[in-house]
Amino acid sequence: MLMKTYTAAPGTATNTSGIVLDNLRVAYHDRVVLKPLSLTIEPGEVLALIGPSGSGKTTVLRAIAGFVPPASGRIFMGDRDITRLPPYKRGLGMVVQNYALFPHLKVEDNVAFGLRARKLPKALTNERVQQALKSVGMVDFATRYPHQLSGGQQQRVAIARALATKPQVLLLDEPLSALDAQIRHNMVEEIARLHRELPEMTILYVTHDQTEALTLADKIGIMKDGSMVAYGETHALYRQPPNRFAAEFLGRANILGATVLELKSQAGETLVSCGGTLVNVVTPGILHSRNKLLCVRPQHITLHKRSERSNRLDATLKSLHWQGDLTHLLCDVAGETVRVVLTQLNPLPQAGDRLALWFEPDDAVLLEVGHV
Ligand SMILES: Nc1ncnc2c1ncn2[C@@H]1O[C@H](COP(=O)(O)OP(=O)(O)O)[C@@H](O)[C@H]1O
Ligand SMILES: [Mg+2]
CATH class of the missing domain: 2.40.50.140 (Nucleic acid-binding proteins)
Structure with a gap:
């Protein structure tokens, strides 16, 4: 049995940071890689999307971020239909696996980038940059260049850059998978702390690492071949997996x-x-x-x-x-x-x-x- 609907009626999220996917379907060159998916992410919730490589996790994220147009279906943030909104108008922050920092910009300028693009006043920009760097413990590294940082530090800067614009929704696509085990473990703790400090921020966390998902997420969705084949509260999903795939993927x-x-x-x-x-x-x-x-x-x-x-x-x-x-x-x-x-x-x-x-x-x- 494939479960396909995990949603309240579109637009029923109670404030502006909840996400509702309504029969969202994505195709690349006529090949459907995301089958119709309906899903509600409550405001302030951490949802982890897990599943094997190629199962469609990044596609879900890219569609929500606005980097890939859906073949059909709609995306809501709160009661706003954002399906056709350009990425920069969606109020989202995104962090990807390979940091994607600008190599020629200092840490502080990387973090300020999105704010300057939005033409925020200089003083406010500086304040936001400081705040964001502080939240990831990188204030002392503000004037370094990315190549002068370790992988873990670069990823902290990438997270600070996403946080600086004060997004209502943070999209994280395997943010830790390029890091080694010990640093990954510390970063999971830090992301958990970050969410405790910013509890109103909704987080969609893509990973193929079940431990990260179990540690961080309120709810987990498991993807397979472009479908969500299991979904539920983290603890319940682990205790009572609905099928063999979920049982074996989650532990x-x-x-x-x-x-x-x-x-x-x-x-x-x-x-x-x-x-x-x-x-x-x-x-x-x-x-x-x-x-x-x-x-x-x-x-x-x-x-x-x-x-x-x-x-x-x-x-x-x-x-x-x-x-x-x-x-x-x-x-x-x-x-x-x-x-x-x-x-x-x-x-x-x-x-x-x-x-x-x-x-x-x-x-x-x-x-x-x-x-x-
Ligand atoms: N830009 C693209 N063009 C064509 N096919 C793509 C593109 N991006 C992803 N795909 C395909 O879509 C499917 C889902 O990919 P993706 O969402 O990246 O999976 P995951 O993040 O779970 O590894 C895969 O079969 C992948 O090859
Ligand atoms: Mg991916």
Whole structure:
């Protein structure tokens, strides 16, 4: 099932910074790369768009920014129809992956660029530049040139440049993907802080990094082949992914064949056979067929019983990878491989050992067979 509508009626966002996409469709040379997408981004919300390369994430952003005209559909900011507005009139800031700073301009002039283009008075321009540089911790670098900065610093300047115009909506297209892991981690924290300081700013954050999305976003949309195949509040989407693609894209997931035997309670507790073993799963949705996939995340499996409701799967340890903080176990459960991630394991089991794997009914989810 493809979900296509995630929207209130167009124009119903309550202030000027919410975005509404109404059946937005984009084609390049007659090839549709974004299938009709309806989506509401609430004012002040951080929405992360994730998905594999080529799935259409940048296209959504470029359409909202006004760099690519939609083949059909409309784009609203608050109740303003901005579909045909030129980019500079939309009140948006955009940051892309490769910084795109002007190499011949000092940091302060890069940040001032958009303000000067708007012919803001000089004193106000200087004040805004200082403010923007301060918000990304780059005041001391104002007179340097981009080549005198590290990648992380350049990206901070790019963010400052986008913030200087005080956009109502900030579009970020893989802003951290050119940076190395440690700096990326720090920058994610900084973007989170920035949003705490500017809570009214709506942020659309494109990334292929699920950790960035999980850390920053209020809501996540997952793109595949030009469609949004999953959408929801970050925590709920992680806990209850609607399909296999979402489950596997947003973290690691064990996916096992399962047959539904009985709906046991109004609360959705369902008895399922998994490789001949009976387990209980809490399923909020309606079950249309008996054949399902059982999804349970590696870190939700333990080697001990946690409650009276705990489910048990009998397993044989195939291999073990100790990584200091974490230990990864690969187990065989009735011919299927199950990954377990544990934080503490003492003593370490050996390959070939028989293990009991335990998980709670509400730490598992039933998915439809098929990928999306
Ligand atoms: N300027 C363009 N001309 C033609 N095809 C494009 C252009 N930009 C992107 N595409 C195609 O549109 C699809 C979606 O691209 P994009 O939105 O950049 O994906 P993502 O950001 O998820 O990697 C891809 O198949 C890509 O090749
Ligand atoms: Mg892209």
